[in-house]
Structures are given as structure tokens and as C-alpha cells.
Amino acid sequence: MITASNLTKRFNEKTAVDSLSFEMAAGEVLGFLGPNGAGKTTTMRMLTCYFPPTSGTATVAGYDIYNDSKKIRQNIGYLPELVPLHPEMTPREFVGFAAHAKGVAHGDRKRFVEEALGRCNLLQVADQLISQLSRGYRQRVGLAQAIVNKPKVLILDEPTVGLDPAQILDIRNLIRDIAQHSTVLLSTHILPEVEAICSRVIIISAGRIRALDTPENLTRSLSSNQRTLVELAGVEDEVAAEALATIEGVTSVGPSSPHHLWVDSPRDVDPRPEIARMVVEKGWKLLTLQSQSMKLEDIFLKVVTSENVTPTLTEPQEVGGAA
Amino acid sequence: MLAIFRRDLSAYFNSVTVWVLSAAYLFVAGLIFTLMTKNYVDSSMMGGMNGRTPNIMDELVLGYQWWLGFLMIFLLPMLTMRLLAEEKRIGTLELLFTYPVNEWEIVLAKFFASLLTVISMLALSCLPLVYLSGKTALDWRLVGSGYGGLVLMASTLVAIGLWASSLSASQVIAACITYGLAMMLWLMQLLDSFLPEKLTQGFGDDSKGIGTLGIMTHLESFARGNLSSHDIVYYLSLTLLFLFLTVRVLDSRKWRM
Known part of the structure; x- marks a missing residue:
């Protein structure tokens, strides 16, 4: 047309x-x-x-x-x-x-x-x-x-x-x-x-x-990382972060908000089963375990800004507000 | 083109400004007519005593039509200033350019809508003459010729106003430019008396000087009935020139950097 x-x-x-x-x-x-x-x-x-x-x-x-x-x-x-x-x-x-x-x-x-x-x-x-x-x-x-x-x-x-x-x-x-x-x-x-x-x-x-x-394809092709949100109780955030980082395939771990951690891994690796197993082994309480796909907002920002804004450095919500 | 013509015409007839302007125009014209009639009656009584009655066409109708033309110089810029400037300001002109109409159609539609508004105003200004013709005989061919001149003069002023209106999105600027040009054209005829004879006298024996560029000079030929082709050509060529310039201004969005 x-x-x-x-x-x-x-x-x-x-x-x-x-x-x-x-x-x-x-x-x-x-x-x-x-x-x-x-x-x-x-x-x-x-x-x-x-x-x-x-x-x-x-x-x-x-x-x-x-x-x-x-x-x-x-x-x-x-x-x-x-x-x-x-x-x-x-x-x-x-x-x-x-x-x-x-x-x-x-x-x-x-x-x-x-x-x-x-x-x-x-x-x-x-x-x-x-x-x-x-x-x-x-x-x-x-x-x-x-x-x-x-x-x-x-x-x-x-x-x-x-x-x-x-x-x-x-x-x-x-x-x-x-x-x-x-x-x-x-x-x-x-x-x-x-x-x-x-x-x-x-x-x-x-x-x-x-x-x-398509919006879906863009999301898939541009997000090199997969991010998983983990909410834990019964353990200090720093201790948990250190432990989670040892899981195979996990590239980085960081605090999202109190008792919430994000876990990044390559797109083709799903760390969730391993995280769940570790939580059970250590006797922590697992409240949330959620895979988050990169939103179009992140991609937009990634694509239009000259600096390479990687999703590991920015919080999706904040990015949305800035866009 | 018809769509734009009709829209602009109805915009004119729905506008308070236009009604106020027309009322003011007709009021002043009527006032002048009354004064002139009184003048004429006085002088014809005096003339009657001397055994010489002044010609009503020369003494009254001619003067009235001169005033109708003169008042147009002040009125028309206010009538034409919004034509394109306003559409530019609110953005409807951009929309119009994406409709299947070309620049000439836009310009001509607006020109004729405006001209028709002026013509209907001039038609109303005929009423005192109709009244007068019930009291005394008038030469209607001369009246018609005078009005023909007025319409041609109006078309020139409308074309100038339309062009000025295309230049910016400000109605005030459009009105100022139109006033400036209209005044200049009017004052042309005064130049004859200021400039050295060499400049004001044209070439050849019967050619006139720079004063023939005056917009009111030609109106008189129409009202007196002794018009020649160059009176018509004067108005028509100015009209066409400014319509053409307006189209060029509208076109300029395509290549302007």
C-alpha cells in the first residue's frame, strides 16, 4: 500500500x-x-x-x-x-x-x-x-x-x-x-x-x-538478556545475591527494591528452576519468581540513544518514566 | 474548488466582523451621499438662478462612486487579511494541501469568495441611486460603467490582500502590507505634481505620466464613461499579477529550505 x-x-x-x-x-x-x-x-x-x-x-x-x-x-x-x-x-x-x-x-x-x-x-x-x-x-x-x-x-x-x-x-x-x-x-x-x-x-x-x-520480534531480537525477578524472605539481600550469582548461566545479580533481586541471564537460559532449587536447599522463603521480558520502551531507548543503555543498568520503570 | 469557495463565502457571511465592516462602509457611504445630495441641491438652485443646471451625473453620481472606491481602500484590507493567514495559523492550510486541490484552485476559490462579498456590499450601496432615480432621470449606463470600475478595483485590492495574507500567519501583518500597497497605488497620482516634468510625462504626445499608475485615476474613466482598454488592462493585470504571486508563495513550501 x-x-x-x-x-x-x-x-x-x-x-x-x-x-x-x-x-x-x-x-x-x-x-x-x-x-x-x-x-x-x-x-x-x-x-x-x-x-x-x-x-x-x-x-x-x-x-x-x-x-x-x-x-x-x-x-x-x-x-x-x-x-x-x-x-x-x-x-x-x-x-x-x-x-x-x-x-x-x-x-x-x-x-x-x-x-x-x-x-x-x-x-x-x-x-x-x-x-x-x-x-x-x-x-x-x-x-x-x-x-x-x-x-x-x-x-x-x-x-x-x-x-x-x-x-x-x-x-x-x-x-x-x-x-x-x-x-x-x-x-x-x-x-x-x-x-x-x-x-x-x-x-x-x-x-x-x-x-x-513486529513489536514481539523487536523485543526478542534486541533483548540480549533475560531478566528474572526474585523476591525472597528469611535471608539478607547481599547474601542471597552472592549465592544466586553462582548459578550456572547467571551473568549478574543486583538489588531491585528491598527483598527484591533481579537476575540476568542470556536469552536462551532460563535460570528459574535452578533458583527455585537453591532457595529450597538453603531454606529461604520464595515469594516471587518471575521472568520479565524487555519492554518496547527499553528497546526504544536502546535503539534511539547513542549511548548503549543496557537493560542490566537501568530499571524498566525508570526508563519508561524518562521516555 | 467549489467546496473551498462555498466554505469561505459562508465564513464571510457568518462573520460578525464582516457585517460590522459592511455596516460601517454603507453608513459612511450613505452619509457622504446625503451630504453630496444636499450640496447638489444647493448648487442646482444657485445654478437655476444663473440659468445653468449642473449635470447630476457629473456632480453627484461621479463623486459618490469616487467615494465608494476611496472607502474600499480602507475597508478591503480588513476583509482579506484573514483569508490565508488565519488558515496558516490554525493549520487548516496544511490539511487543504493534502486534499486533491491545487494551489490555483485554493487561490481562485478564496479570491472569488472575497470578491463576491465585496460585490454584494457594492450592490447595497446602489440603493441611494435607485431612490434618486425615482426623483430624477439617471444615466444607468454610466452608473453601471462606474460600478464595473469599482468591481475591477475591488478585484485588484482583493488580489493584493490575498497575496499579503499568504505571506505570514499574522492577520495584522497581512493588513499592514495591504494598506501599504493600496496607499502607494492611490498616492501614485499625486506624484505627477511632485516629480519633474520629464519623469511624469510619458513618451509621445498624449501619453500620461506616472500618475496613470494610480488606482483611483482609472476609476474616474469608468465613472465618466470615457474608458479605454488600458483602464481595464490596468486592473486586470494587477489582479492577475498578485493572484500569480499568491500561488507562487503557496508553492514555495515545496522547495523552500
Whole structure:
């Protein structure tokens, strides 16, 4: 549905997007993950034919961005990051305007507009002024204008930014619903979002692709270590740590919080049976024994930061807060 | 294109600013008309004593239309300043560029929406003349020609305003640039009296000098009915020039670094 090959965009000397290449199959939900300023919006603007790339090319919905830009724009829906809307219009008027401007045939227009309003749960506020609507409703109006022409490809730039948790959940469900009918490319810097709705992830930083895979594969291929959380009673933490470090395959042990220790081992070694045996032998009390897979947040941080942040040095929760 | 035209037109007619501006325009125009009519009645009574009645077209209608044009210089920049600047500011312009419309369609849709708003204002300014025609005979062809000139002048001012509005996301800056250019075009005709004759007299015998660049100079030809093609060409070429420049400004996002 989308192929990008060597897309590059330079502003003066600064390279915003640097030879980006990826493909997207129909029906896929691809997450564009990266810190602010990574080039997500610039890439989306090239794909939506807002401006052409400095070099490289792309096709969207089977059309070339140079030669068939109008065809592309007929077949996409785009929601820019700041959700631009005309505040003096009502959702029904605005979505109607979008349908008209996007070239929806006169006979279909009314039906398409009502459908888009219905799918975005906007019918009860359809005749209020947009200026009087809450942030969550405005986001839905933005989505409604994007889907009103039943686009093959939907491009959403940070669709949940600035919403409260309930609204975020709401919009995510809506996107999941929309994804059943079209291909969705969405950008975000919120990690759980990607894990929640995307079938594949592109991690982008400083204009370059750092990783491209399914969230599960990324987790598997990038985490070299497996971490096991152990909670013990009846023994001092330092004593326990020393003993656990002697287990075969364990690479390091450290304190997580009082009475909690983490135990790292290579990915293909599961130290849990050995830990359990040792605890029984020593007569300690085992309260928790849990294998923790590396979260996408760790991978994200690992991939986009130049310093090698290894999971053995950072606590997952803290990393999440920092990201 | 029709979608954008209709959206902008309804934005105009739903805007309080536009209604207030129109009301102010028509109020001042009506006031001027009243004063001029009183003047005309006075002078025709005096003229009647001398056995010479002044021509109503020359003395009243011409002056009224001159004022309608003059007031437009002050009114139109406020009407056009939001056209593109506001859409830039709230970001809807970015959205518009991703719809299947090209820059010319956007520019023309906004131009005609704005022009039609001005035309409906000018149509209302006709009412005193309709009233007058019940009292005395008017040369409607001349009135029509004068209004034709006003519409052409309006299209020039709208095109300038549209271009100014495309330059930044600030309506204030757009209005300032439009005022500056409109004033400059108006003052052109005064240059004739300041500059040395060599500069102000053009080439050839009957050609006029730099004063012909004045935006009000050409309006007079329309109102007097002795217009020539260069009056029309003057307004149309300025209009097209600024529409073209606006398209170029919108286009510039594609190559600007």
C-alpha cells in the first residue's frame, strides 16, 4: 500500500529525513515511533504530497508521489498533529466540506458524512460549533474528516497527543476499528500505543530507520538478556545475591527494591528452576519468581540513544518514566 | 474548488466582523451621499438662478462612486487579511494541501469568495441611486460603467490582500502590507505634481505620466464613461499579477529550505 525508497528531505544543511525505505502491505497498522524531531512529521508530509522529497521516491495506494499526487490525495486521509479545524463550523459542516473538497461524488456525500460522523461517535454533537467542543471531540472531528472519503490509506500524526487517558483509550479503539477497512500509518512517541495497536513498528531517530519489525520480534531480537525477578524472605539481600550469582548461566545479580533481586541471564537460559532449587536447599522463603521480558520502551531507548543503555543498568520503570 | 469557495463565502457571511465592516462602509457611504445630495441641491438652485443646471451625473453620481472606491481602500484590507493567514495559523492550510486541490484552485476559490462579498456590499450601496432615480432621470449606463470600475478595483485590492495574507500567519501583518500597497497605488497620482516634468510625462504626445499608475485615476474613466482598454488592462493585470504571486508563495513550501 505504501512503498518508500530512499526518501530524503533536507532543509538547508539539516537532513530531516535520511534515505528512508520501507514497505507497507494493505491492511497493516504501522507505527512510526521516535522522539520529537526524529522526522516523523516530515516523512508523513512527503507521503501526503504536502511537499516533495529532496531525493528518493515513494508510492502511496499504488500511485507515484511525483506524477499522481492528486490521485494519492484522493485516496488518503490525513490527520496532522495539531488537528486543524475551522472553529466557526460545526462538525457536520466541516466533515461535509472535507468530503466535498476531497471529491466525494455529490450523491454519496451526505451518506459518507453521516457514516464518518457515526463511526467517530460525533452524531450527538454534530451541530455544535467546533470551538465549543472538548479536545477529545475535536480529535474525533479530525479523524472523521480523514476517513470521510473512505481512504485506502490513513496517515495519522500523533493521534492521541494531548488527550486524557480515557480519551486515549477511546481514540485507540476507534483507530483499531478503522484499521479493519484501511491501511494505517500512525506516528507516536507513546510506546504502549504501538504495542496496543500496531502490527509493525518503525523506530526512527534523527531521520533514519533504527529498527523495523513486529513489536514481539523487536523485543526478542534486541533483548540480549533475560531478566528474572526474585523476591525472597528469611535471608539478607547481599547474601542471597552472592549465592544466586553462582548459578550456572547467571551473568549478574543486583538489588531491585528491598527483598527484591533481579537476575540476568542470556536469552536462551532460563535460570528459574535452578533458583527455585537453591532457595529450597538453603531454606529461604520464595515469594516471587518471575521472568520479565524487555519492554518496547527499553528497546526504544536502546535503539534511539547513542549511548548503549543496557537493560542490566537501568530499571524498566525508570526508563519508561524518562521516555 | 467549489467546496473551498462555498466554505469561505459562508465564513464571510457568518462573520460578525464582516457585517460590522459592511455596516460601517454603507453608513459612511450613505452619509457622504446625503451630504453630496444636499450640496447638489444647493448648487442646482444657485445654478437655476444663473440659468445653468449642473449635470447630476457629473456632480453627484461621479463623486459618490469616487467615494465608494476611496472607502474600499480602507475597508478591503480588513476583509482579506484573514483569508490565508488565519488558515496558516490554525493549520487548516496544511490539511487543504493534502486534499486533491491545487494551489490555483485554493487561490481562485478564496479570491472569488472575497470578491463576491465585496460585490454584494457594492450592490447595497446602489440603493441611494435607485431612490434618486425615482426623483430624477439617471444615466444607468454610466452608473453601471462606474460600478464595473469599482468591481475591477475591488478585484485588484482583493488580489493584493490575498497575496499579503499568504505571506505570514499574522492577520495584522497581512493588513499592514495591504494598506501599504493600496496607499502607494492611490498616492501614485499625486506624484505627477511632485516629480519633474520629464519623469511624469510619458513618451509621445498624449501619453500620461506616472500618475496613470494610480488606482483611483482609472476609476474616474469608468465613472465618466470615457474608458479605454488600458483602464481595464490596468486592473486586470494587477489582479492577475498578485493572484500569480499568491500561488507562487503557496508553492514555495515545496522547495523552500
